[in-house]
Amino acid sequence: MNIGEIARRAGVSRSTVSYALSGKRTVSAETRHRIQAVIDELDYRPNAAARALKEGRTRTLGLVIPPASLRLTDMQLRFVASVVEAAARADFDVLLSPSGGDHDRSFERIVTGRRVDGVILMEIRLEDERVNRLERTGLPFVTIGHTANPGRTWWVDLDYAALVARCVHHLADLGHRRIALINRSTELVAAGYGPAQRALAGFTEAVHERGLTGVDLCCGDDPASGEACLEQLLDRHPDVTAITTVNEAALHGVQRGLDRAHLVVPRDLSIAGVVAPHWAEDFRPPLTAADVPTEMGGHAVDLLLERIATPDAPPRHLLLRPPVSLRSSTGPAPTR
Amino acid sequence: MNIGEIARRAGVSRSTVSYALSGKRTVSAETRHRIQAVIDELDYRPNAAARALKEGRTRTLGLVIPPASLRLTDMQLRFVASVVEAAARADFDVLLSPSGGDHDRSFERIVTGRRVDGVILMEIRLEDERVNRLERTGLPFVTIGHTANPGRTWWVDLDYAALVARCVHHLADLGHRRIALINRSTELVAAGYGPAQRALAGFTEAVHERGLTGVDLCCGDDPASGEACLEQLLDRHPDVTAITTVNEAALHGVQRGLDRAHLVVPRDLSIAGVVAPHWAEDFRPPLTAADVPTEMGGHAVDLLLERIATPDAPPRHLLLRPPVSLRSSTGPAPTR
DNA sequence: TTGTAGGCGTTATCAC
DNA sequence: GTGATAACGCCTACAA
Numbered sequence: 001m002n003i004g005e006i007a008r009r010a011g012v013s014r015s016t017v018s019y020a021l022s023g024k025r026t027v028s029a030e031t032r033h034r035i036q037a038v039i040d041e042l043d044y045r046p047n048a049a050a051r052a053l054k055e056g057r058t059r060t061l062g063l064v065i066p067p068a069s070l071r072l073t074d075m076q077l078r079f080v081a082s083v084v085e086a087a088a089r090a091d092f093d094v095l096l097s098p099s100g101g102d103h104d105r106s107f108e109r110i111v112t113g114r115r116v117d118g119v120i121l122m123e124i125r126l127e128d129e130r131v132n133r134l135e136r137t138g139l140p141f142v143t144i145g146h147t148a149n150p151g152r153t154w155w156v157d158l159d160y161a162a163l164v165a166r167c168v169h170h171l172a173d174l175g176h177r178r179i180a181l182i183n184r185s186t187e188l189v190a191a192g193y194g195p196a197q198r199a200l201a202g203f204t205e206a207v208h209e210r211g212l213t214g215v216d217l218c219c220g221d222d223p224a225s226g227e228a229c230l231e232q233l234l235d236r237h238p239d240v241t242a243i244t245t246v247n248e249a250a251l252h253g254v255q256r257g258l259d260r261a262h263l264v265v266p267r268d269l270s271i272a273g274v275v276a277p278h279w280a281e282d283f284r285p286p287l288t289a290a291d292v293p294t295e296m297g298g299h300a301v302d303l304l305l306e307r308i309a310t311p312d313a314p315p316r317h318l319l320l321r322p323p324v325s326l327r328s329s330t331g332p333a334p335t336r
Numbered sequence: 337m338n339i340g341e342i343a344r345r346a347g348v349s350r351s352t353v354s355y356a357l358s359g360k361r362t363v364s365a366e367t368r369h370r371i372q373a374v375i376d377e378l379d380y381r382p383n384a385a386a387r388a389l390k391e392g393r394t395r396t397l398g399l400v401i402p403p404a405s406l407r408l409t410d411m412q413l414r415f416v417a418s419v420v421e422a423a424a425r426a427d428f429d430v431l432l433s434p435s436g437g438d439h440d441r442s443f444e445r446i447v448t449g450r451r452v453d454g455v456i457l458m459e460i461r462l463e464d465e466r467v468n469r470l471e472r473t474g475l476p477f478v479t480i481g482h483t484a485n486p487g488r489t490w491w492v493d494l495d496y497a498a499l500v501a502r503c504v505h506h507l508a509d510l511g512h513r514r515i516a517l518i519n520r521s522t523e524l525v526a527a528g529y530g531p532a533q534r535a536l537a538g539f540t541e542a543v544h545e546r547g548l549t550g551v552d553l554c555c556g557d558d559p560a561s562g563e564a565c566l567e568q569l570l571d572r573h574p575d576v577t578a579i580t581t582v583n584e585a586a587l588h589g590v591q592r593g594l595d596r597a598h599l600v601v602p603r604d605l606s607i608a609g610v611v612a613p614h615w616a617e618d619f620r621p622p623l624t625a626a627d628v629p630t631e632m633g634g635h636a637v638d639l640l641l642e643r644i645a646t647p648d649a650p651p652r653h654l655l656l657r658p659p660v661s662l663r664s665s666t667g668p669a670p671t672r
Numbered sequence: 673t674t675g676t677a678g679g680c681g682t683t684a685t686c687a688c
Numbered sequence: 689g690t691g692a693t694a695a696c697g698c699c700t701a702c703a704a
Contacts, residue, residue: 002697013675018699025700028673043473048449049388050697053680058385060431067421077413084432085403088442093451094432095396096420106424113384115429223618252588256620259595282559284592338681349691354683361684364689386681389696 001044009042010035021046060093061304062116064107064130066123067098073221073249075276075292076122079144082297083120090305092117099130111137118304120144124155126192140311142304144296145194154307156299156318160195160246160274161202163290166324167244167272168206168214170288174242175333176270178213180233182226182245182254186218199246199274215240219250226253227260234261241333242270248279248292255283266331272324285328293322337380345378346371357382396429397640398452400443400466402459403434409557409585411612411628412458415480418633419456426641428453435466447473454640456480460491462528476647478640480632481530490643492635492654496531496582496610497538499626502660503580503608504542504550506624510578511669512606514549516569518562518581518590522554535582535610551576555586562589563596570597577669578606584615584628591619602667608660621664629658 007014012031020027020035027035038044052058063083066076084094095116099107110116111134121130124145131153134141143155164181171179181203183189184196200216207214215237219229229250233240234257245254251273263269265285272288273280280287299318307313343350348367356363356371363371374380388394399419402412420430431452435443446452447470457466460481467489470477479491500517507515517539519525520532536552543550551573555565565586569576570593581590587609599605601621609616609625616623635654643649 003699004697014698015676015700016674019674022699026673031673043448045444045448046699047389047697048445048451049385049394050680051699052385053383053389053682053696054698054700056680065417065420074410074413077410077417080416081401081413081434084401084434088434091441091445093442093445096430096432098417098420098424105427106429108381109384109427109429112379112381115384222614252618278558282588339683340681350682351684351692352690355690358683362689367689382683383681386696387683389680389698390682390684392696 001042002047003044006035006038006042006044010038057117058115059091060095060116061087061301062095062097062110062119064097064099064110064119064121067100074279075248078276078294079122079297082294083301084297086295086298086301090301092301092305107133111139118142118308120300120304124194126194126197140304140307142300142307144300146317147194150317152315154303154315154317156296156303156320158195158274158292158296159319159321160198161205162321163274163324164199164202164244164246165206166290167274167288168203168212169210170272170324170330171242171244171270172206172210172212174270174330176212176242177333178215178237178240179207179242179244180215180217180237180240182217182219182229182233182243182247182250184218184247185220185225189218195246203244219245219247221247221249223250223253223256226250227257228253230254230257230261234263240269242272242330245271245273245275248273248275251275251279251283251287265329268334270330270333272330277325280325280327283329288324288327288330290324291322293320296320337378338383339380342371342374342378342380346374393453394451395427396431396452397423397637398431398433398446398455400433400435400446400455400457403436410615411584414612414630415458415633418630419637420633422631422634422637426637428637428641443469447475454478454644456636456640460530462530462533476640476643478636478643480636482653483530484528486653488651490639490651490653492632492639492656494531494610494628494632495655495657496534497541498657499610499660500535500538500580500582501542502626503610503624504539504548505546506608506660506666507578507580507606508542508546508548510606510666512548512578513669514551514573514576515543515578515580516551516553516573516576518553518555518565518569518579518583518586520554520583521556521561525554531582539580555583557583557585559586559589559592562586562591563593564589566590566593566597570599576605578608578666581607581609581611584609584611587611587615587619587623601665604670606666606669608666613661616661616663619665624660624663624666626660627658629656632656 007017019025087094097106097110118140121143124143126148146155189196275289276292280289343353355361356368423430433442433446454476457479460479462484482491525532555561611625612628616625
């Protein structure tokens with residue numbers, strides 16, 4: 001089924017059908033209706049490939065996700081869902097590419113085969129070869145997280161430094177003097193993974209500013225690591241009275257560790273984190289946390305569409321700093 | 337950058353470049369190398385839209401996911417990741433469409449605009465309009481889960497009935513006489529959602545076969561519902577000594593409920609489920625469970641590629657029945 | 673208000 | 689072993 005067939009059956013030329021569809025020139029009401037009737041009858045829709053070839057754009061966005069072999073965190077997956085949803089609202093489709101490093105076949109196909117009008121890149125490293133690759137091709141892209149020199153590129157990110165700092169200040173205000181940070185994994189920190197590094201930076205600075213004692217721990221993205229991490233903390237730093245964390249995935253393990261140590265939150269220990277609302281609400285007691293917004297994917301899509309529309313516009317960034325929602329996991333420091 | 341430009345620079349015709357790339361006719365080693373040199377230099381890759389237009393296929397698969405507004409379960413998200421990964425291995429890209437009902441713009445675009453060579457449909461209802469829609473268009477598709485008349489379509493599914501039955505038998509063998517099923521939500525059961533209905537059917541039959549007393553409960557896909565559900569169970573049916581569940585997402589809540597009631601698993605209560613390995617291993621104690629395989633997405637992709645390659649082949653199905661992994665959450669029924 | 677025709681970048685048929 | 693050329697289905701300048 002193609003436009004020529006519609007034209008034939010409606011007794012008009014192909015261009016008339018095309019114009020009736022696009023509205024880019026006036027078509028008499030009568031012809032328009034006749035054409036529409038045929039279209040409805042045959043359930044015709046223009047061939048996307050032909051249109052893309054002619055127009056030079058695909059109405060498709062590429063979303064580069066970490067390879068599934070590294071099990072995606074809940075936060076990453078929610079992000080994917082929100083991107084797809086936001087794109088659909090703008091009548092864009094989303095093409096997924098699971099590629100970690102560069103030189104990935106699927107990444108190359110998407111980037112250089114003109115399969116997409118723009119790309120969203122997740123899980124950015126401070127030095128990221130894929131960013132260079134995209135800059136060279138000239139394909140519009142937006143990153144989630146930013147690289148070492150963030151001025152040149154378009155990105156949306158969470159201000160982990162500020163958010164962790166806020167948690168620290170909140171805990172300090174409650175009288176806590178010894179605070180621990182449960183960060184992401186050692187490997188991520190070593191690999192130059194921005195969120196982990198900035199969380200640490202914000203923690204260190206706030207702790208220093210308030211004259212507190214800080215302990216920072218790396219922790220894998222899973223409950224078992226969380227439990228181990230908490231045990232280690234209680235063992236080596238028993239005088240810590242508050243914890244701040246950016247590691248959602250470890251949270252259940254942390255909770256288990258607390259239960260096993262018979263610690264009552266917030267009586268014995270306060271916790272504040274940077275965490276998605278549903279994780280915070282699933283914690284017992286509900287976790288005081290900077291609520292990671294669900295609409296980050298939507299912001300990324302908005303930025304990307306804007307960049308596609310105005311390729312020469314100066315780079316725009318979005319550094320999100322959601323407020324800390326006070327729940328029940330933080331309280332006055334225990335007086336010993 | 338297009339094939340003509342490559343041809344010009346290599347001093348050959350466009351067809352020669354095309355054949356050098358595809359290998360569909362012999363090209364002398366010398367010309368081949370000359371062409372390859374130019375391609376490497378300019379980092380040329382064929383335009384996907386042009387190729388799709390000419391070949392009539394896109395090397396892209398569509399994956400229809402539930403709209404993000406209904407928060408995707410961990411199992412669904414893992415499934416998406418595995419599909420993308422498997423498709424990438426076969427050099428196929430994946431286009432995502434978040435569409436619940438029919439008449440969805442994004443669904444229509446994908447199905448009828450020839451944007452994809454085939455579709456994978458998740459979250460099938462026993463009566464599913466999207467399946468009818470796809471059958472009418474003739475686009476190859478594979479469903480995860482099956483409809484009321486499964487003979488006609490291609491699908492891969494988990495044999496929930498058999499798996500739940502196995503759990504029941506295992507518990508019966510351990511001496512349990514009163515067993516509860518924690519199923520998915522009331523809404524899903526009411527909507528004719530296959531897994532929930534078959535889990536119930538398998539449960540009911542096995543319970544009957546062994547002459548047991550069965551209690552079946554619906555439970556929302558989240559920890560809070562799990563906790564509420566367990567409380568209700570303990571309250572109304574205090575004589576139940578074993579639970580079987582297909583509701584991963586409620587598991588943490590169930591655990592919390594058990595803790596609050598000071599019940600020790602498996603001493604006071606045994607639990608066996610149909611659950612992904614990482615959920616089972618995160619439970620305390622580790623959960624005896626039929627391990628939902630991670631490669632379901634891969635199977636779906638294999639089936640779909642096969643169907644695309646041989647459109648007239650008779651329907652194939654895959655009803656997976658992974659073994660129950662014995663962990664530590666099941667034990668002899670308590671003697672009172 | 674409508675029709676004609678050329679071209680987007682590829683692949684494949686035909687000819688040499 | 690290689691080159692010219694005709695499609696694939698759409699959009700849009702140009703012509704009427």
